[in-house]
Amino acid sequence: MPLLKNGTVVEDRFVAVTDDDPLPDGVDVLVPLERWRTLHDALPPGRRYGVRLKSHQLVGEIAPDLGTLALVALELPKFRDGRAFSGARELRERYHWQGEIRAVGHIIPDQYLMLTRVGVDTVEVPAERLTDAWRRALGEFSIAYQAAQDDAPTLSLLRRHLRAGEPS
Amino acid sequence: MTHIQSRPNLAPDAHAGAYRYDAFDKTFVRERVAQFRGQVERRLSGALTEEEFKPLRLMNGVYLQLHAYMLRIAIPYGVLRSPQLRQLAMIGRRWDKGYGHFTTRQNIQFNWPALKDIPDMLDALAEVDMHAIQTSGNCIRNVTADHYCGAAADEIVDPRVYAEILRQWSTLHPEFTFLPRKFKIAISGSPQDRAAVQVHDIGLIATRNRDGAVGFTVYVGGGQGRSPFLAVKARDFVPEAELIGYLEAVLRTYNQLGRRDNIYKARIKVTVHEMGAEAFLNLVEEEYARLPRDRFRLDPAIVAAIESHFAPPPFEALPARSAALEAARAADPAFARWLRSNTHPHRQPGYAIAVVSLKPVGGIPGDATSDQMEALADLADRFSFGEVRVSHEQNLVLAHVRQDDLHALWQGLEAEGLGTANLNLVSDIIACPGLDYCALANARSIPIAQRISERFGDLDRQHEIGELKIKISGCINACGHHHVGHIGILGVDKKGEEFFQILLGGESASPAAALGEITGPGFSADGVVDAVETLVSTYLALRRPGERFIDTLNRTGHGPFKESIHAAA
Numbered sequence: 001m002p003l004l005k006n007g008t009v010v011e012d013r014f015v016a017v018t019d020d021d022p023l024p025d026g027v028d029v030l031v032p033l034e035r036w037r038t039l040h041d042a043l044p045p046g047r048r049y050g051v052r053l054k055s056h057q058l059v060g061e062i063a064p065d066l067g068t069l070a071l072v073a074l075e076l077p078k079f080r081d082g083r084a085f086s087g088a089r090e091l092r093e094r095y096h097w098q099g100e101i102r103a104v105g106h107i108i109p110d111q112y113l114m115l116t117r118v119g120v121d122t123v124e125v126p127a128e129r130l131t132d133a134w135r136r137a138l139g140e141f142s143i144a145y146q147a148a149q150d151d152a153p154t155l156s157l158l159r160r161h162l163r164a165g166e167p168s
Numbered sequence: 169m170t171h172i173q174s175r176p177n178l179a180p181d182a183h184a185g186a187y188r189y190d191a192f193d194k195t196f197v198r199e200r201v202a203q204f205r206g207q208v209e210r211r212l213s214g215a216l217t218e219e220e221f222k223p224l225r226l227m228n229g230v231y232l233q234l235h236a237y238m239l240r241i242a243i244p245y246g247v248l249r250s251p252q253l254r255q256l257a258m259i260g261r262r263w264d265k266g267y268g269h270f271t272t273r274q275n276i277q278f279n280w281p282a283l284k285d286i287p288d289m290l291d292a293l294a295e296v297d298m299h300a301i302q303t304s305g306n307c308i309r310n311v312t313a314d315h316y317c318g319a320a321a322d323e324i325v326d327p328r329v330y331a332e333i334l335r336q337w338s339t340l341h342p343e344f345t346f347l348p349r350k351f352k353i354a355i356s357g358s359p360q361d362r363a364a365v366q367v368h369d370i371g372l373i374a375t376r377n378r379d380g381a382v383g384f385t386v387y388v389g390g391g392q393g394r395s396p397f398l399a400v401k402a403r404d405f406v407p408e409a410e411l412i413g414y415l416e417a418v419l420r421t422y423n424q425l426g427r428r429d430n431i432y433k434a435r436i437k438v439t440v441h442e443m444g445a446e447a448f449l450n451l452v453e454e455e456y457a458r459l460p461r462d463r464f465r466l467d468p469a470i471v472a473a474i475e476s477h478f479a480p481p482p483f484e485a486l487p488a489r490s491a492a493l494e495a496a497r498a499a500d501p502a503f504a505r506w507l508r509s510n511t512h513p514h515r516q517p518g519y520a521i522a523v524v525s526l527k528p529v530g531g532i533p534g535d536a537t538s539d540q541m542e543a544l545a546d547l548a549d550r551f552s553f554g555e556v557r558v559s560h561e562q563n564l565v566l567a568h569v570r571q572d573d574l575h576a577l578w579q580g581l582e583a584e585g586l587g588t589a590n591l592n593l594v595s596d597i598i599a600c601p602g603l604d605y606c607a608l609a610n611a612r613s614i615p616i617a618q619r620i621s622e623r624f625g626d627l628d629r630q631h632e633i634g635e636l637k638i639k640i641s642g643c644i645n646a647c648g649h650h651h652v653g654h655i656g657i658l659g660v661d662k663k664g665e666e667f668f669q670i671l672l673g674g675e676s677a678s679p680a681a682a683l684g685e686i687t688g689p690g691f692s693a694d695g696v697v698d699a700v701e702t703l704v705s706t707y708l709a710l711r712r713p714g715e716r717f718i719d720t721l722n723r724t725g726h727g728p729f730k731e732s733i734h735a736a737a
């Protein structure tokens with residue numbers, strides 16, 4: 001499935017593996033939390049790992065493993081289910097995790113800018129929904145009233161210009 | 169000299185206590201309207217499904233009602249400047265049927281717009297620094313506040329300052345825009361709560377500690393609807409600098425743990441109730457303890473900058489008592505009656521707070537015509553620094569009127585049918601739209617309010633009865649606040665027929681806040697009006713000197729009241 005980063009399609013280096021598939025050799029894999037639990041004591045080396053969390057699986061569940069993970073994928077089963085927004089914030093703000101955060105599932109372009117502001121790097125979009133709306137969504141607002149994850153901590157709490165990033 | 173010469177050029181609302189948009193805010197609102205135009209286009213082209221479009225239109229205030237779309241416009245903490253009120257009048261005339269409806273959340277809604285016109289209506293709003301953002305949807309809604317803010321004699325902290333800060337903070341919040349359910353915050357700054365803080369998802373009472381520093385008593389988990397709860401106290405005193413951080417912790421905990429499997433159990437009140445208040449609040453405290461405090465610290469410089477928007481208007485130095493007022497009071501009994509019910513003490517000597525009733529006898533609670541809105545804007549310019557507030561009880565407030573001017577103001581109101589002397593009396597009824605507009609309704613609500621109001625049409629009789637708050641909802645969603653009415657009326661459906669249950673003993677104001685109890689079987693539409701009259705007669709027979717309806721009810725218990733209406737059944 002196409003993967004968007006900064007509004008453009010990028011290569012997805014991770015192969016999604018279900019609970020039962022054998023692990024393919026030599027590639028980075030993205031596994032569900034349940035599978036991760038069976039793996040993480042004896043990780044075959046030579047590849048990077050990602051975990052996919054369902055919306056009710058809070059990021060605290062993988063907190064002890066974050067050091068060995070390169071990717072956390074947060075699932076929105078319905079775009080209205082906004083738990084992933086808090087999950088991403090927790091990964092960045094509470095666990096100071098620097099790896100890739102990916103939003104997967106049912107997501108609409110109107111959420112894209114907000115997802116990036118809470119710390120999400122990449123968004124998975126079905127090919128048939130890949131329109132220009134995604135890229136445009138990133139530029140729809142030049143202003144925000146809250147701090148985002150990538151803002152300098154010295155900015156004042158409210159009101160900022162998004163692209164320039166200077167306090168107003 | 170230059171100062172004096174420049175005065176006549178000042179806009180009549182130059183000193184209105186309202187937040188003024190700067191280029192930053194204006195850009196934001198324009199961008200938001202442009203985004204919504206794009207969303208409407210994508211919906212029409214099929215790029216967005218109706219399921220996907222619905223939450224987006226809701227977050228722009230657009231509802232689909234029984235007969236038509238409805239547009240709900242945000243009036244932040246209920247404060248309007250006169251040019252804004254005139255623009256609302258224009259919108260009502262041009263795109264609706266010549267009136268608007270002020271709501272219990274201090275907003276205004278128009279019940280008859282066409283979807284295609286809505287982006288243009290939003291543009292017209294943006295011209296006067298208004299919008300419909302987050303008046304609906306599962307996000308943080310318009311923050312409500314005490315409608316006497318900045319004027320009440322008993323005020324400790326002006327809640328407008330913090331309501332505006334929260335408005336900004338919650339506007340398109342990147343983390344909290346897809347919550348399990350809607351989220352309502354109310355703030356009061358007086359010991360006498362006038363914002364019903366304990367029936368909100370978060371209720372704040374702004375206060376000062378012994379050193380004079382501002383902080384907030386925080387209540388969490390209140391709400392009405394089908395399972396009503398009073399909010400529990402989370403903190404006695406959150407210092408000003410920590411307000412945003414603490415609210416972030418509450419919202420983040422709720423966003424992750426609130427139920428998403430059942431819309432009726434998704435409000436924070438259910439999360440708090442099901443987990444237990446202590447367990448929930450412990451999680452909030454843990455979350456708060458690990459938040460990066462500096463990042464969320466509310467800088468005193470920001471508070472000061474916002475405060476400057478709400479500087480007191482240039483009051484005149486006046487004697488505490490107005491001779492002109494006393495003369496008019498003595499000469500005109502109808503005016504004296506209005507003064508008694510519809511004015512409130514002001515902190516500034518020689519001034520008063522005047523409340524404009526939107527509950528004329530037999531009228532629709534909260535409705536105002538475009539003509540009335542324009543007349544009110546003019547009266548506000550003449551008598552109250554061009555400022556009008558909307559109260560959560562669906563009335564309008566002119567907050568800073570010279571006592572010398574009260575008689576002229578009242579005459580101006582009377583001429584527009586806005587001078588009804590019934591504030592807090594039996595005909596000052598809150599009623600939801602009910603079956604006349606709402607797709608969810610089981611029963612009519614507005615016609616019941618009209619009939620009760622007509623039954624007690626004699627204003628002198630209403631004054632004799634005294635304070636009595638009747639609140640009516642057309643279904644268990646409780647938009648008419650029946651749980652917190654002294655007398656609450658709930659419309660239910662019984663085998664396809666509408667019935668009305670009566671609740672007794674509710675109260676919206678903290679610390680006396682209470683939920684009413686159902687008295688017994690329901691009544692027909694005729695029967696419920698009779699029953700209200702019987703309850704009033706029972707009170708009049710039982711009351712001791714100085715007791716309000718609710719006082720007598722609390723002293724005697726519900727027994728005699730219940731018997732009086734259910735004995736015959």
Ligand code: SF4
Nearest residue numbers: 600606609642643647
């Ligand atoms: S209480 Fe029910 S009938 Fe009344 S407005 Fe709310 S949902 Fe509609």
